[in-house]
Amino acid sequence: MLDTILRAVGVFGASDSLLFKTPISPWLIVLIGVGLVGLVAYVYRRTIVTVSPGMRYTLIGLKTLAIVLLVVCLLEPVALNSEVTPQQGFLLVLFDDSKSMSIQDGSGTSSRIDAVKRVFSEQALLETFGKRFKVRGFRFSSVTERLGDISELTAEGDATDIAGALDQAAGEFRDMPLAGIVLVSDGGDNASPGSGALTGATDYLKSQKVPVFSVGVGGNRIAKDIEILKVATSKTLTTGSITDLYVTIKSSGYEGRAVDLEIREGARLVRTENIRLGKDGDTQRIKLALSPVSPGIFEYTAEIRLQNWEMIVENNQRRFIIDNRAKTGRILYVEGYPRKEFKFIRRALEDDPRLKAVSMVRISPEGRLYRQGIQDVSELQEGYPRTRRELFTYDAIIFGDVEAAWFAPEQLKMTEEFVSVRGGGFLMLGGDQAFSEGGYAGTPIEDALPVRLLGGSGAWGSGVTDRSFRLQLTAEGLTHPLTQLGETPEENQQNWNNLPELIGYNRVGVSKPGATVLAVDPTTDALEGSNTILALQRYGRGRSMAITTASSWHWQMLMPSENRSHERFWQQMARWLALSTPGQVTVTLDKESYGEKEAVTITGGVFDETYAPVNEAVVYAHVTGPTGQTESVPLEWTFGEAGVYRAKYQPKMGGMHQVEVSVQSPESITARDQAGFGVATSIAEFTDPTLQNDVLKRLAESTGGVYVPLDQASQLPERIPAVKQMASTTRERDLRDTPPLFFAVVLILGLEWF
Incomplete structure (x- = not known):
């Protein structure tokens, strides 16, 4: 009704809506208005001037109308008017x-970024x-940041984060009508390779419903380039601290050329290998041995010098870390009787300064034990350890020809936890009382082994063969660092x-998922994995291995004394088992080489003597x-x-950095751990630097856009559909000081005098 009155006096439009903005309670103002109306009615009923009832009611009505209009003014009325207008869509480029983008793989000496500037400027694409x-x-x-003008592009960024760019740009315009994104x-x-971030953004x-229109820049092939893709190391598994390097190289335009692959420790040249480059686009895996001179953690560089007409120099080298710390691994070796296999394995382990063999051998039916390599008379005095605190002081455990019944069930479970929780290494050797024949099927030990046991879960039978055979390496065994007895594949x-x-x-039965079989008996069909001789796997935090024969001593007794194959084999097995076992304090880095502006994520682990995690250190x-110069950085506990x-x-600054993690509290944890990382100008932008049009095509197709190469970018304006959205605009108009309202009140009050 009120809006009808306001329209009648000409202060309110037909499409307007009414809103009161007074901070005072509207009901209080209305109550005052009602009181005034009542007072007016009372006064006019008691007037001394004789008037007709019709006139009296007319005067009361006029006064009431004036009071209503004044009350409306006190309520601070505003007229709201909404207009709907079409709005242009936004296009993000x-x-x-x-x-x-600085790579010069275009015509002449033009870089990719120069080509982009030229195409967008000459064709006035942004204006279009x-x-x-x-x-x-x-x-x-x-x-990602806003761009004022295309001339501001410099091609100096250290990495490319397409997912982050899409997320940020789309996020800034989340509430706007987006026609699409031109990438x-x-x-x-x-x-963030492998993180799934790009999939999430897509x-x-x-x-x-925001399409991406991707524009591909660059060539699918670099005409002249040599790139070191990766350097992998064997972490000094072999004897004499020899580290096997595996350098992966990709080249184009230099097929058959002989080049020198140089290995440097810091600035010092330590190894040169002459290699011949393969076919265009093919990858080569070069193996070479390296002997670190000093114990410690060092940064190395693999490099091939710049060749004539080569277009990219930054990817000719790759930095990597070698950890050659002088750690000693303590190995507990348990045997059921003093057999030849035990004698020669122990002798091989004693020859390695990085291994400490502690053995216990049962020498009588009554269970008398012969102990070797113990630190003091109390070690293993009561036999196989019965507490985690005692067992977890070792880095690896070897079970020889000893039956499961000789151990208490708690000891078998504790041994499985030694691998899965402690992170230690475990090896079971062949024998009459080993594997299924020793009653290990269905025990916690079978859980830790890389193979299933016959007679156990999912197995099909049992048996020990006495056949003669020559061990054969599998395809994995031919290249695995553990089974390398020569410096070249041929040797x-x-x-x-x-x-x-x-x-x-x-x-034994089949190998478990995730296990690797390195050697087999080639004279027997691989029925259910029954010809497995050497297998290994990761298990929990640790490692486990199965060597199903007990006759490797032949490699020592039946070979010339100068042949060291037996010693090398067993020392490599033992190093793999023992030297990677973590201590009570651990440190890991998210990678080993960083760009100059990258932050390093340092992760520490803290455990007590039983290797239960400690959360309040x-x-x-x-x-x-x-x-x-050393800088101390506090590490915070990670919730969850x-x-x-x-x-x-x-x-x-750039260069080699050493990290050592220690615990200040509790003081009972005195262990420390070290790691190393290098800082240098990032070469991530020059790793596989060809145009990745598959990535750009998938991105466009997945979002409903299109992909075009840069030389066809002029097609984009007509291929991007216009998106228009109706936008609503609301305007406010204060009604208190409008002339029609003022004159209406004056007129109503003045009519009483006529």
């Missing part, structure tokens, strides 16, 4: 500004987009071929830089991860 859309520009590398890039998304844009195979035959082994990482502490560290 994202330019890749990372270092890979602006005729149909509201255009907003961004540039991105490891970070101009070579597709080298390397900020799924989000698809759900919001390795020849050394294996020269070894005498073995006699007998325990038949005071933990520090001490980072020593190239100048020798027992015994895990983390911190971010920003290096101040």
Whole structure:
């Protein structure tokens, strides 16, 4: 009714709506107004002037109307008017500004970023987009920021984060009508490889119906380039601290050329290998041996010098870390009787300064034990350890020809936990009382082994064969560091071929998922895995191995005394079992080489003597830089991860850094652990630097957009559909001081005098 009165006096439009903005309670004002109306009615009923009833009611009505209008003014009325108008859609243009865009793989000496500037400038693409859309520009590398003009592109970013760029740009315009996103890039998304971030960004844009129109920049092939893709190391498994390096190389334009592969420790050249490059686009895996001179953690560089006409120099080298700390692994070796296999294995372990063999051998039916390598008379005095605190002091355990019944069930379970919880290594050797024949099927030991046991869960039978056979390496065994008896593949195979035959082994079941079989008996069909001789796996935090024969001593007794194959084999097995076992304090880094602006994630682990995680420790990482200056960084406990502490560290300079993690509280934990990392100019942008058009095509197709190469970018304006959205605009108009309302009140009050 009120809006009808206001329209009648001409202060309210037909499409307006009414809103009162007074901070005072409207009901109080209305109550006052009702009181005034009542007072007016009372006064007019008692007037001394004689008037007709009709006139009296007319005067009361006029006064009431005036009071109503005044009360409305006190309520601070405003008229709201909404208008719906069409609005243009936004088009976001994202330019890749990372270092890979500086590669000159275009015509002449033009870089990728120069080609982008030329195409977008000559064809006035941004201006053309602006005729149909509201255009907003961004540039991105490891970070994303607004772009004022295309001339600001520099191609200096250390990484390419396509997912982050899409997320940030789309997030800024979440509530706006988006016609789409134009992504101009070579597709080298390397900020978070394997994280699934790009898939997540794609799924989000698809759900919001925001298409991506990708523009591919660069060539599918670099005409002249040599790239070191990866360097893998064997972590000094072999004797004499020899580290096997596996260098993966990819080249184009230099097929058959002989080049030198140089290995440097810091600035010192330590190894040169002349290699011949393969076919264009093929990858080569080069193996070479390296002997670190000093114990410790060192940064090395693998490099091939720049060749004539080579287009990219940054990817000719790769930095890597070698951990050659002088750690000694303590191995507990348990045998059921003093057999030849025990004698020669123990002798091989004693020859390795990085291994400490502690053995216990049953020498009588009554269970008398012969102990060797013990630290004091109390060690193993009561036989096999009965507490975690005692057992977990070792780094690896070997079970020889000893039956499961000789151990208490609690000891077998504790041994399984030694591997899964402690992170130790476990090996079971062949024998008459080993594997199924020793009653281990269905015990916790079978859970830890890399093979299923016959007579156990899922097995089909049992038996020990006494056949003679020559051990044969599997495809995995030919390249695995554990089974390398030579410096080259040819020498390795020849050394294996020269070894005498073995006699007998325990038949076992199939290898478990995730296990690796390195050697078999080639004279027997691999029925249910029954010809397995050597298998291994990761189990929990640790490692386990099965060697089903007990005749490797033939490799010592039947070979010339100068032949060291037996010793090398067993020392490599034992190092794999023992030297990777973690201590009570551990440190890991998210990677070993960082760019100059990258933060290092340091993760520490803290455990008590039984290797239960400790959550209330005071933990520090001490980072020593190239100048020798040390900086202490507190690590914070990570909620939800027992015994895990983390911190971010920003290096101040390039070069090799050492990290040592220690515990200040509780004081009973005195262990420390070390790691190392290098800081240098990142080469991530020059790793596989060709145009990744598959990435860009998938991104466009998944979101409903299209992919075009840069030379066809002029097609984009007509291929991006216009998106218009109706936008609502609301305007307020104060009604208290409008002339019609003022004159209406004056007129109503003045009528009484006529």
